[in-house]
Structures are given as C-alpha cells and as structure tokens.
Amino acid sequence: xxxxxxxxNAFYAQSGGVSAVINASAxxxxxxxxxxxxxxGRIYAGRDGIVGALTEDLIDISRESAATIRGLRYTxxxxxxxxxxxxxxxxxxxxxxxxLIEVFRAHDIGYFFYNGGNDSMDTALxxxxxxxxxxxxxxxxxxxxxxxxxxxxTDCCPGFGSVAKYIAVSTLEGGMDVASMARTSTKVxxxxxMGRHAGWIAAAAGLAGRKTGEAPHIILFPEIxxxxxxxxxxxxxxxxxxxxxxxxxxxxxxHPDGRFLAEAGTKDAFGHTQLGGVGPxxxxxxxxxxxxxxxxxxADYLQRAARHVASRVDVxxxxxxxxxxxxxxxxxxxxxxxxxxxRSSRPYRWEIKPVPxxxxxxxxxxxxxxxxxxxxFGITAACRRYLxxxxxxxDYPPYRDGLPAYVRIKGAPVRRKLKTAFKV
Amino acid sequence: xxxxxxxxNAFYAQSGGVSAVINASAxxxxxxxxxxxxxxGRIYAGRDGIVGALTEDLIDISRESAATIRGLRYTxxxxxxxxxxxxxxxxxxxxxxxxLIEVFRAHDIGYFFYNGGNDSMDTALxxxxxxxxxxxxxxxxxxxxxxxxxxxxTDCCPGFGSVAKYIAVSTLEGGMDVASMARTSTKVxxxxxMGRHAGWIAAAAGLAGRKTGEAPHIILFPEIxxxxxxxxxxxxxxxxxxxxxxxxxxxxxxHPDGRFLAEAGTKDAFGHTQLGGVGPxxxxxxxxxxxxxxxxxxADYLQRAARHVASRVDVxxxxxxxxxxxxxxxxxxxxxxxxxxxRSSRPYRWEIKPVPxxxxxxxxxxxxxxxxxxxxFGITAACRRYLxxxxxxxDYPPYRDGLPAYVRIKGAPVRRKLKTAFKV
Numbered sequence: 001x002x003x004x005x006x007x008x009n010a011f012y013a014q015s016g017g018v019s020a021v022i023n024a025s026a027x028x029x030x031x032x033x034x035x036x037x038x039x040x041g042r043i044y045a046g047r048d049g050i051v052g053a054l055t056e057d058l059i060d061i062s063r064e065s066a067a068t069i070r071g072l073r074y075t076x077x078x079x080x081x082x083x084x085x086x087x088x089x090x091x092x093x094x095x096x097x098x099x100l101i102e103v104f105r106a107h108d109i110g111y112f113f114y115n116g117g118n119d120s121m122d123t124a125l126x127x128x129x130x131x132x133x134x135x136x137x138x139x140x141x142x143x144x145x146x147x148x149x150x151x152x153x154t155d156c157c158p159g160f161g162s163v164a165k166y167i168a169v170s171t172l173e174g175g176m177d178v179a180s181m182a183r184t185s186t187k188v189x190x191x192x193x194m195g196r197h198a199g200w201i202a203a204a205a206g207l208a209g210r211k212t213g214e215a216p217h218i219i220l221f222p223e224i225x226x227x228x229x230x231x232x233x234x235x236x237x238x239x240x241x242x243x244x245x246x247x248x249x250x251x252x253x254x255h256p257d258g259r260f261l262a263e264a265g266t267k268d269a270f271g272h273t274q275l276g277g278v279g280p281x282x283x284x285x286x287x288x289x290x291x292x293x294x295x296x297x298x299a300d301y302l303q304r305a306a307r308h309v310a311s312r313v314d315v316x317x318x319x320x321x322x323x324x325x326x327x328x329x330x331x332x333x334x335x336x337x338x339x340x341x342x343r344s345s346r347p348y349r350w351e352i353k354p355v356p357x358x359x360x361x362x363x364x365x366x367x368x369x370x371x372x373x374x375x376x377f378g379i380t381a382a383c384r385r386y387l388x389x390x391x392x393x394x395d396y397p398p399y400r401d402g403l404p405a406y407v408r409i410k411g412a413p414v415r416r417k418l419k420t421a422f423k424v
Numbered sequence: 425x426x427x428x429x430x431x432x433n434a435f436y437a438q439s440g441g442v443s444a445v446i447n448a449s450a451x452x453x454x455x456x457x458x459x460x461x462x463x464x465g466r467i468y469a470g471r472d473g474i475v476g477a478l479t480e481d482l483i484d485i486s487r488e489s490a491a492t493i494r495g496l497r498y499t500x501x502x503x504x505x506x507x508x509x510x511x512x513x514x515x516x517x518x519x520x521x522x523x524l525i526e527v528f529r530a531h532d533i534g535y536f537f538y539n540g541g542n543d544s545m546d547t548a549l550x551x552x553x554x555x556x557x558x559x560x561x562x563x564x565x566x567x568x569x570x571x572x573x574x575x576x577x578t579d580c581c582p583g584f585g586s587v588a589k590y591i592a593v594s595t596l597e598g599g600m601d602v603a604s605m606a607r608t609s610t611k612v613x614x615x616x617x618m619g620r621h622a623g624w625i626a627a628a629a630g631l632a633g634r635k636t637g638e639a640p641h642i643i644l645f646p647e648i649x650x651x652x653x654x655x656x657x658x659x660x661x662x663x664x665x666x667x668x669x670x671x672x673x674x675x676x677x678x679h680p681d682g683r684f685l686a687e688a689g690t691k692d693a694f695g696h697t698q699l700g701g702v703g704p705x706x707x708x709x710x711x712x713x714x715x716x717x718x719x720x721x722x723a724d725y726l727q728r729a730a731r732h733v734a735s736r737v738d739v740x741x742x743x744x745x746x747x748x749x750x751x752x753x754x755x756x757x758x759x760x761x762x763x764x765x766x767r768s769s770r771p772y773r774w775e776i777k778p779v780p781x782x783x784x785x786x787x788x789x790x791x792x793x794x795x796x797x798x799x800x801f802g803i804t805a806a807c808r809r810y811l812x813x814x815x816x817x818x819d820y821p822p823y824r825d826g827l828p829a830y831v832r833i834k835g836a837p838v839r840r841k842l843k844t845a846f847k848v
Binding site for chain 2 (some may be wrong): 049076081082084102176178179185296299300302305388393
C-alpha cells in the first residue's frame with residue numbers, strides 16, 4: 001500500500017439487472033465516501049456501469065446535490081445507468097482489464113466499488129488481481145445486489161426483499177380477486193415471476209398464503225423438475241376443493257430433461273438464454289387439460305422496479321452494505337464484499353461482515369430442498385421463517401401529484417484525460 | 425310508497441370485475457345502513473353477487489364485526505363474492521327477475537343496492553321496474569364501480585383511480601428500469617393494460633411522463649385504429665432519440681378493420697370476447713421489424729387488485745357513493761345512481777349527485793379524441809388535467825408481518841325461507 005498523503009478518488013458502478021434498492025446502496029456508498037474527505041477525493045460513477053469506465057465516460061457525483069443523493073435512497077432503477085456487460089476471462093481479453101486500469105490511473109482512482117451480482121463480484125476480484133499484477137494500487141470492494149437472491153455467504157441479497165414483498169403482496173391481492181369471482185368467472189390464475197435458476201422469488205409468493213386453501217396453491221420452482229401429470233391433477237384438486245387455483249411459476253421452471261418450459265430462443269449479453277412467456281404456456285396447459293377459464297399475468301420488470309412497495313429491511317440492508325463497502329475500503333480491505341449475517345429470525349437481527357470476493361464469485365445459492373414441501377409445490381415453515389423477515393416493514397417514497405417523487409441525477413461528465421477511445 | 429312502521433331489510437350485491445375499492449363502497453353502504461335503524465332492519469349481501477340472490481344464498485352482514493366492516497375500506501377484491509352473470513332482458517327471461525322478487529319478498533328486502541358497471545345498472549333498473557309491475561315495493565339504487573371508467577354522467581368511476589395510479593406508478597418505475605439499462609440491454613418494453621373498449625387505463629399510463637423523452641413514449645388506445653407502419657416508425661425514432669422505447673398497449677387495441685390485435689378466441693359469461701396477450705403480440709411486431717431486445721409485462725388482475733397503492737381520492741369516492749346510495753334510498757329515491765360531479769380540477773373538488781339509472785344503463789363513455797394527441801400515441805394536457813386529480817393521495821392499508829392485513833368476512837348464511845331451488 002502507498003502512503004500517499006493526498007486522498008485518492010473513488011469509482012462506483014452499477015452492474016446487471018437493476019432493482020428497487022440498488023440506488024439505496026449507491027446512497028450508502030456516496031454518503032460514506034463524502035464523509036471520508038481525508039482519504040477519498042472525488043467520487044465518480046460509470047455512466048452505464050462498467051461501460052462508462054471502459055469508454056472513460058465518468059459521471060461526477062460531487063456535482064449532484066445533497067438532496068439528489070438523499071433521494072437515491074428511495075429511487076428505483078440504476079440512477080447512473082447499469083450494464084449487462086460481462087468482462088471475459090483475463091486470458092481471453094486482457095485488453096479490457098488493462099483499459100480499466102488505464103482509465104483508473106488517468107483519474108487517480110484508488111477505490112473501486114462494484115454493485116452487482118455473481119458476475120460482477122468476479123469482475124471486481126479480477127481487477128484487484130490485475131491491479132496488483134500491474135503495480136497499480138486499487139482497493140476493490142463488491143457491493144452485493146441481485147433480485148435473484150442467489151449470492152452465497154450472505155443471508156440475502158439487497159434487492160431481493162423488495163421483489164419478494166411485491167410478489168407476495170401481488171399474489172395475495174390477485175388471489176383474493178380470483179377467489180371473489182371464481183364461481184362464475186376465472187378459475188385458474190397464473191402469475192409468472194423472475195428467477196432464472198433460483199426459485200427465491202417464486203418462494204416469496206408462498207408468504208401470501210397462511211392457511212390451507214389460500215393462494216398460492218401451486219408454486220413451480222426451477223429447482224423442481226416439472227411433472228405435468230402431477231401438476232394438472234393438483235390444479236383440478238384445487239378447483240374442486242377451493243373453487244379456484246392460483247399458480248406462481250418461475251421463469252426458470254424446467255421440464256425433467258432440463259429444457260425450460262418457455263424459451264424465447266434468444267440470448268442476452270452474458271450468453272444466458274432470454275426467457276419469458278412461461279405464464280401463458282402453463283395457463284394453456286391447464287386449459288387444454290381441464291378447460292377452465294384462466295387468466296395470466298407476467299410482472300416482468302414491474303416486480304424489480306417496484307420501489308413503491310419496497311421492504312424496509314431491504315432498503316436498510318442495501319444502504320448498509322453500501323456504507324460498509326466504503327468503511328472496508330478505508331481500512332485497506334481489498335477484494336471483499338460486505339455480507340449480511342443473520343443473528344436471529346424472530347426478532348430479525350442482522351449485521352454486516354466482510355467475506356472474500358474469491359468465495360462469492362460465480363457461486364450460485366439455490367433454494368434448498370428443505371425449503372420446498374415434499375410434493376414440490378409449496379414452501380415449508382423453515383422457508384417462511386427465512387423469508388418473512390426480509391419483507392418486513394414499509395418504506396414509502398414521497399409522492400407528488402399522485403406519483404412517487406423519484407430523483408434523476410444531473411449526470412455531469414468528468415473531463416476526459418485519455419486520447420485513446422475504446423470501442424465496447 | 426308504503427308507510428309501514430317496521431323497518432325493512434337491505435340487500436347489497438357486488439357485480440362484475442372486482443376492484444381495489446369496491447369493498448370501500450360496501451363499507452359505505454353498510455355503515456350508512458347500520459345507522460338507519462328506524463328504516464333498515466337487517467343487512468344482507470348476495471354470496472357471489474346476484475347469483476346469491478337467485479339461489480337464496482344470502483350472507484348476514486349483521487354478524488360481521490365492526491372491525492371487519494371497517495377493514496373493508498382497505499381490502500381489495502369482492503369480499504362478498506362477485507359474479508359475471510348478466511340477467512337477460514325481461515322478455516327473454518322473466519323467470520330470473522320473478523325469482524329475484526320472490527327471494528326479496530321472502531326476506532322482506534325493501535332496499536336493493538347493486539354495486540357494478542353498465543350491465544349492473546341496467547339490471548337494477550329492470551328490477552325496480554318489475555317490482556313496480558309486480559306490486560312489490562323495492563327501492564333500487566346503483567352503486568357505480570368499474571375500473572374501465574366507462575360509465576356516463578359521472579366524473580369518474582370508483583375503482584378507476586386506483587388502477588390508474590397503479591398503472592402510472594408501474595409505467596414510471598418500469599420506464600426508469602429500462603432507461604437505466606438500455607445501452608446494453610432491453611431497448612423496448614411493452615406493458616399491456618386492461619380496457620376492452622375504453623382506453624382510460626392506458627391513458628393513465630401517460631401521467632408517468634412529464635417531460636419530452638420520458639416513458640411512456642407510445643400509448644395504443646382502443647379508440648385509435650392501430651396503424652402498424654406509423655407505430656413501427658415511431659418506435660425506431662424513440663430508440664434513436666432516447667435510447668429506448670416504452671409502449672403501453674390497451675388489451676382492446678384494434679386493427680383498422682376492427683379486429684383486436686390479440687384475441688384469445690373465447691368469450692366470457694357476458695358474451696364479450698376474452699382478451700389477453702396483446703403485449704407479446706406488439707413486442708414481437710417490434711422485434712420482427714427492428715430486432716431490438718424487448719421485454720413485456722401483462723399486469724392483468726394485479727392492476728385492479730392493487731389496493732396497496734390505491735388512490736386516496738378513489739377510496740374516498742368509493743366510500744362516498746356507497747354512503748350516498750343508502751341516503752338516497754332512505755329518501756325514497758328509486759332507480760338512481762350516486763354520481764361524482766367535478767366542481768373544479770385544481771384543486772380537485774367534487775360532490776355526489778343522483779342520476780337516473782335509465783340514463784346510465786348500457787351507455788359507454790370512451791376517451792374523447794381531444795384527450796389523445798394528434799398522432800394518436802399520447803395524452804393531451806386536457807387529459808392530464810382530467811386524470812391527475814383521480815390518482816391523488818395515498819391511502820395505505822395496515823400491514824402485519826410484511827403483508828397488508830386485509831380482512832376476510834365470516835360470511836354467515838341467512839336461513840333459507842323458500843322451498844324452491846333455482847339453478848343458475
């Protein structure tokens with residue numbers, strides 16, 4: 001480590017799918033960094049995430065008002081722009097990493113805060129390794145974010161609690177709607193939710209039903225191979241017993257042979273298959289088998305952007321990991337991520353502890369079998385104990401003229417210092 | 425009118441698609457009726473709406489706790505059950521109307537409050553006419569409810585303001601989400617909203633965009649024939665100018681020849697074509713023409729059940745029309761509906777005034793041309809002035825363990841008095 005007396009600059013970037021609370025993490029990072037004037041000079045953000053770093057398109061956060069920074073705490077989406085852009089391995093594309101170091105060096109960036117999921121933790125780790133190899137001192141700290149809740153070594157991921165709350169509330173409300181009209185109208189309602197490989201969001205829908213017969217009646221997890229006959233039999237049983245059936249299906253639900261129930265056939269920038277439309281697929285299966293009147297909903301982006309019904313616990317944790325990331329960096333901790341440790345469930349007590357990025361990167365935490373009922377269609381009491389604290393509390397944004405008064409940044413650019421351009 | 429000294433009983437029924445605030449109207453009816461002990465005896469509700477009346481399946485509201493009745497004000501769905509069941513014309517099926525009178529007579533029901541949309545106002549009118557013809561005195565008052573906002577002679581319809589708020593908030597949040605990732609990810613986002621013939625809900629999405637370039641960029645109304653070439657050109661222009669394009673499409677959007685953009689091919693109990701799926705249809709049109717990465721969402725029942733983000737104005741109006749319905753009935757006014765009259769827009773001032781059911785029944789109020797921009801893709805300032813007050817204010821339900829603490833009725837049945845059964 002250098003013992004330079006002058007403060008060095010910080011760089012913050014958002015990565016991957018945004019969430020209702022990723023800006024709350026940004027708020028935590030920025031407010032903590034602004035307090036550390038002796039160690040941190042200017043605070044920059046990448047416009048559109050890491051793409052902004054590669055193209056030297058930096059946003060000068062110091063030129064945003066304190067009110068705007070405070071407003072990030074209750075503003076969904078990625079205020080600085082996020083990117084679906086995965087850096088390849090060091091061997092495959094060393095040029096990208098070297099370009100990042102070049103940009104960081106040009107702007108004297110000594111702290112890199114990367115706010116994202118599995119892929120991003122891997123990128124942050126690699127940059128810290130390359131910085132060391134290239135003799136450029138940089139402290140890299142990951143800030144966890146993923147609505148999928150699939151990061152290991154943390155009780156949960158900021159972003160998840162609010163999606164979970166939105167889906168649980170929507171399942172409760174939609175289920176009551178269907179129940180009240182089932183006698184003469186819709187008998188089967190299908191809600192499609194996000195979750196490519198991990199069924200955490202689908203599991204959260206299970207919180208809506210507290211008593212036998214309450215919606216949701218069937219949850220289709222990516223973790224449980226879809227058995228069509230058992231599924232259709234259960235639908236029929238529900239309609240017979242309760243008069244209606246509410247089904248929550250994860251976009252990642254799969255046939256026993258591993259094929260997704262619905263594949264759009266296109267791939268995103270990370271090479272992942274782009275999904276969507278499993279809701280209507282499942283609804284049509286039911287109609288063909290039983291002929292019930294059906295409806296389906298696909299929440300898509302609405303679920304992860306729904307700051308209006310965010311979980312207070314989620315907002316607090318999102319802010320806390322952002323703040324802790326800066327505190328770790330100031331202590332000289334490198335290649336770590338602030339993780340949430342659960343100390344008790346009832347009441348929910350948690351604290352922030354560092355974990356090494358090397359242990360987080362590219363590891364995926366799925367819903368354990370003991371969180372899913374034996375029949376594969378519901379959540380267990382243990383799952384409910386885990387999930388319930390994560391949706392606790394409300395944290396409403398301020399409203400103006402009937403709409404949330406979300407903030408938008410000015411986004412003033414930092415003057416470029418490099419002559420070379422970089423084509424992404 | 426009879427001058428019977430003993431009070432007569434009241435019957436309340438919910439009809440058609442439920443909403444976030446139809447129970448607030450029920451609360452208004454019930455609390456007002458409970459205060460009128462000299463004129464109103466017991467208060468019954470139809471289990472599953474008018475079906476409960478035909479089958480003599482009545483719920484004894486008097487056996488619900490005061491807390492439950494208060495809770496109806498913040499509980500979505502139809503607490504007593506609603507029905508998609510349209511009585512045919514008097515000539516075609518006089519037996520159904522006579523059966524209703526028979527049940528009403530058996531339970532000494534002197535007041536009929538029917539909470540629904542166009543079709544229901546027509547039914548209430550016919551029952552009042554038949555009561556007179558059959559020498560059975562019954563006071564019939566309609567209580568307006570429809571998320572479609574298509575009833576005439578009222579400034580708006582209870583239920584609409586909350587859907588409007590949900591859709592405006594969702595468009596704002598979803599639009600910000602897409603904007604923050606458009607550089608490397610989704611360029612086109614399509615949100616499908618309800619509105620079979622009238623584009624009021626689609627119009628409400630327009631409230632989300634206050635400045636040029638803000639989402640939604642394109643609204644497809646049922647009132648404006650879909651011109652594919654103009655639409656696709658506009659999508660391309662948006663992506664070029666703003667980097668992304670958010671499209672809100674009404675389920676009732678039509679081709680110039682009158683065909684719906686998406687028809688499921690099935691019909692509901694009212695003989696209306698069942699729609700759904702226009703969102704993916706529009707998204708695919710865009711992909712085929714331009715190849716942009718896209719996402720789509722279909723809010724379906726979530727939008728009309730979303731009590732968690734209800735409009736306070738809507739809740740207040742829903743309660744007020746319920747309360748006024750009872751007050752009108754107590755004054756001996758028959759075959760009327762409490763309507764909302766706007767006295768000013770800024771500030772929004774309104775009052776409740778009676779209108780004759782005969783003028784409401786089966787008349788549909790669509791979005792006027794002057795509320796839609798000349799190009800057919802957006803809303804005008806006049807439309808915004810009309811809509812904005814309707815989504816004003818929040819009215820959050822209480823929460824318990826992270827979820828809204830909605831109430832459910834006991835639903836104690838009233839002892840049957842008739843020997844005859846009725847097959848619906």
